[in-house]
Amino acid sequence: MADQTPKNRPLTEEELQDLVASSDAGARDPAGGVGTLLAVVAVVWSLFQVLLASPLANYVFPGDVINNSRQIHLAFAVFLAFMAYPAFKSSPRAYIPMADWFLGLVGAFIAMYGFVFYQKIVDAGGLADDMDKWFALAGLLILFEGARRALGPAMAIIATIFLGYVFFGSSELVPDVIRWKGASLKKAMSHMWITSEGVFGIALGVSTKFVFLFVLFGALLDKAGAGNYFIKMAFGALGHLKGGPAKAAVVGSAATGLISGSSIANVVTTGTFTIPLMKRVGFSSEKAGAVEVASSVNGQIMPPVMGAAAFLMVEYVGISYVEVITHAFLPATISYIALVYIVHLEAVKNNMPTLGNRVVSMGKTIGGMMAFFIGFAALCYGVQFPVGWVAAAAGDAAGLVMAVLIFGGYAALLYLASTVPDLEPDDPNAAEVELPVVGEIYKSGLYFLLPIVVLVYFLMIEQKSPGLSAFWATMLLFVILLTQRPLKSIFRGENETVNAFKQGVGDLIQGLIDGARNMIGIGLATATAGVIVGTVTLTGVGQVMADLVEFLSGGNLILMLVMVGLLSLILGMGLPTTANYIVVSSLMAGVVVELGAQSGLIVPLIAVHLFVFYFGIMADVTPPVGLASFAAAAVSGGDAIKTGFVAFFYSLRTVALPFVFIFNTDLLLIDVTWAQGILVFVTASIAILVFTAGTMGWFLTKSRIYESIALILVAFVLFRPDFVMDRIQPPFQQVEPAMFATALGNATTGDEIRLVVSGPDFDTGETKETTLVLPVSEGSADERLAASGLLLIEEDGLAKMDEPAFGSPFSDSLSSFDFYGDDPVQIASVNAPADQMPKELVFIPALIFLFFIAFLQRARMSREGVPA
Structure with a gap:
């Protein structure tokens, strides 16, 4: 070519x-x-x-x-x-x-x-x-x-x-x-x-306790053959669609990302098969490489593993592992949904041919995949009930009984696998491409799901430590690697059991070697990053960085977030994702939270850490150093810099999402009910698809400039309904600071009152402000005030404050104020809750406007004779 x-x-x-x-x-x-x-x-x-x-x-x-x-x-x-x-x-x-x-x-x-x-x-x-x-x-x-x-x-x-x-x-x-x-x-x-x-x-410490086991788990799972199985299944399900190889690359890379913490290894593992097939249906070398890069790099944001970052967040943010992956789940999922849509639009725009001669409807494919994922999630959740029954019936022997039952289930699935041929890697350059048939190959690797079920069960249901969860899943992989070959040989009536066992031992040893070698860089990265973290704690440069960023950004939160994102991208050009995340989060996470509070926005710490992490992984994409882009170009034969720019364009949703969930923490499923969570998932999925259509310049047909702008605005409204509703009907009403106690007494239990506290900085003496969110508890105004730990002194018509007691709810938030200077620390303003219509009502006009754009495009298609 x-x-x-x-x-x-x-x-x-x-x-x-x-x-x-x-x-x-x-x-x-x-x-x-x-x-x-x-x-x-x-x-x-x-x-x-x-x-x-x-x-x-x-x-x-x-x-x-x-x-x-x-x-x-x-x-x-x-x-x-x-x-x-x-x-x-x-x-x-x-x-x-x-x-x-x-x-x-x-x-x-x-x-x-x-x-x-x-x-x-x-x-x-x-x-x-x-x-x-x-x-x-x-x-x-x-x-x-x-x-x-x-x-x-x-x-x-x-x-x-x-x-x-x-x-x-x-x-x-x-x-x-x-x-x-x-x-x-x-x-x-x-x-x-x-x-x-x-x-x-x-x-x-995180690298020692948790990360190694997960990297080893991925290496052993790949050595067992799971990587090839996932890719084959993705191609069997999606390969026949328009742009099918690209869609299969996205899904296959997402699955591979579960077992590989390296975007480069992910690119090469899946890309050697997917990139030639993408080129075969009409993708250019650069676009084929870019699709693989975008999908492989995003594998690091996909729970439950997320490289090493999820375990570091547990330690840095101080929340459980289950909470971390719960917060990370929705942005990662809709990011992959958008990437599938991107490659679909590329295929439609260029009228690409399909691979193979099978005809299967898109609806059936999507329905089948949704059924699989829902079924798998139900299995992971539902397994707790039989486990509970066994534990109640078997008592102290429950562990042994469960081990026997798991091995029995594994043996049954392995017997099922022995009834079909083992999967061999396909040649993407063959004259005739035969796509796998899911109904024929799914049996060959169902047992690979067992270790993943065990891992998810211990993490999510039992809520054991990540290290112990990975240990039990790894133990099951030890058994699988040692026994899958000899048991298949027995089930098939072959006389190769001894040789098959030797091969299994060799696979296990090689998996142990691969896991260790893959950990060398992570171990050194976390150790070297410790020097940077140590410098911050020894010198106090973190507070200096806060002052510097506040000065450069002028106190503007969005400008400051842009600066943090650029810092992550620049450092990521030379640092691996894990090291980049450690460095930037150590320097900047506290700064964003503090300056957000000064701007009146309460930013959860987990949102800031995810923000830094998302931009950290983008460095693997971004020219001139994006290593994953160079790896993809090496596979495709395309230009590495051009591949990187196209991959960055495909990854715009990964750049946009962190800004969205900083301001709308519903996307991180923070403080939402099940019903609200489902609604957020649906609307966020629609929003990311509309945003993708707007940035790609294609919805039902080629969009005009004003249609693309309108689509992006619709996406913004769906992502940020609160932005619109707050301008229609403000969520808070201002109360005089001297009336704070009255407002506190009148508030409904469960509401939040926001206080802007003003006073001299302990170090500089300059006046500064910060925002406190005060949850309204049960009781009278005096009881609520006592529960908050705030000490008020009403003097000269001002609501002055004394230093809160050590260990009280706001002692840390107010520790940087000088309560003993000449100028008082005082409540500058009070925002009490006001009646506001549900922000979800904004979705109705946004969706009507979206249907109007679709109507315009469909009418234009009819006039121009374009088939629907």
């Missing part, structure tokens, strides 16, 4: 695998005894993490091993980083130079320093002495070099800049606005390496 010039030719399968390896798992793979040794180390690391997450951990490991598991985790990651990642492109790949052996071994030892010298550090009260500081400095330098190899130079450079700020922040060369007193080498190294504030902080 014309675009497959020598410069832009598609890479071979071997070159693609090398691309993924060099990005995710390391490009070096030595043979012989050294290769075996490294494989053993990787397997040991995986097994160590599995045992650490197991209920037997306290019996298998001494207490000091469990307490210092972060150090052991980092030791494995640092050692394998120097073994797997060459220092430079010209460095040898077939063997490991002595310098890398030295750095790997020394780095691993220093990572274990807190474990080896645990008693010495405890006796010193956790403070570094002269020997500690030099070991810590050497450890940081080796860590930065490992991060440079595994993650690229940006991570190491940014961490070095932050570390330099710790030492030289008092220099006159540093601008006054961010200058601080500086720290000694001993204090800095103690903070960064000896305590749990820096390298061994929350991020590395």
Whole structure:
């Protein structure tokens, strides 16, 4: 083809695998005894993490091993980083130079320093002495070099800049606005390496406790054959539709995203099959690559795994894992719905042909897929009832009985799979493309759903910790990998049981190796990001950043959100998603919440973290560095920069959604009932489809400019009905501050009163404002005021405030005010609830207007003789 010039030719399968390896798992793979040794180390690391997450951990490991598991985790990651990642492109790949052996071994030892010298550090009260500081400095330098190899130079450079700020922040060369007193080498190294504030902080703890098990779970599930099964099923269901390969790419990548935390691996895994087929039906190389990029990158926002971010949010936001994925579910789902619609519109606009000779209606396809997902969700939810019956009947033996029942169910599904041929990867370049028939192939992999059901059951129903949930799901995968081949052989009456078992052992070992190698970059990313987080906690630069952003944005919340998004995109050009999320959320999440409160908008912390995360994943798309776009271009033979720009255009809904859910937290299912949640899902789905139609310039037919603008406005109204209703009928009425107690007494239980508090800043002395949301509890006005913890002093007609008691509801929110200065802290304004019609009424005129646009386009189609 014309675009497959020598410069832009598609890479071979071997070159693609090398691309993924060099990005995710390391490009070096030595043979012989050294290769075996490294494989053993990787397997040991995986097994160590599995045992650490197991209920037997306290019996298998001494207490000091469990307490210092972060150090052991980092030791494995640092050692394998120097073994797997060459220092430079010209460095040898077939063997490991002595310098890398030295750095790997020394780095691993220093990572274990807190474990080896645990008693010495405890006796010193956790403070570094002269020997500690030099070991810590050497450890940081080796860590930065490992991060440079595994993650690229940006991570190491940014961490070095932050570390330099710790030492030289008092220099006159540093601008006054961010200058601080500086720290000694001993204090800095103690903070960064000896305590749990820096390298061994929350991020590395999450990597140790949770992330490894989920990455391993994905690697084992893929090794078992689930990835190929999901892709085949997606193509069987969608491949025959107009633009079918692109639609299958979206659904297949969403499913693969559940088991792969890497957008690059997702692009190459699904893209090697989907991209050639997309080109075959008329997509250009760049558009085919862009569809794969957009769908693969979005795999990271899809619950329940979401890369490592979901587990970090649990720690940073302080809510349960179930709450995190509940809040993340709706935006991720409608984002994928929009992407399917985007590729549908591309196919319709260009009148693309269909693949294969099967004719199946779109309605039946959508109905079948909805039935599957509803059925799967019902299965995950409904399994609790038979489990409860077994637990009641079997008592202490319930665990054993459940294990037998699960294995029985697995054996039954495996027997079903043995009645059909095993799925083999198809050749997308074959002369005749035979699309899989779902009715014929679905039996071959139904048992792959069992570990996912187990995972979701423990996470959502039992609400066990993510680590323990992943442990039980991983244990089931161990069983599947070891037994699926030999049991199929027995069921089919073949005499290959022993060889099949050996193959199963090989699959399990390779899955353990893959899981460990895939974790090297994440382990180093979370450890290096700990230096940045440690700098924030040591220097207090977070508050300085708040002041700087407030100054640059002029206090405008939307402008500030744009700046945060741009910061995420810029940092993400060189940082992996997880590291980017840690850095930006550590610096900016609190700033957004604080400035939002000053603007009168109460922004939930989870909304800000999801906002940062969404823009972090966009960096994998955005030119000039978007790695996923380069990987897709390597598969398609297209231009990488152009692929990135098209992918960014396809991902506009991923850029728009964070701004929407910051201002309309209903999209995050915060404080909504079941009925409201269903309505939000329906209207948000319609809104994202209308927004997509507006930005693509095509609804029922090619849209005129004014129609596209009208569609985007309709989408805005459906997303933000409160914006319109608040202008028709304000939700609050202003009350004089002196009348606050009266307004509090008159309010209905369950209402919210908003107070704007004004007063001098504790640090600067300048007057500032913040907004408090006061839930109205039961009782009299005095009882409600006492429950709030606010201490009012009515003086000179003003509602002055005294410092609230420590631990009271608003003590943290008001801690930055100076209650003992010359100027008082006072209530500047009070907004009491006012009667307002339901904001959902706004949907009616918006939908009528949408039907009017559809009527105009259909009339134009009739006049122009365009078929419907």
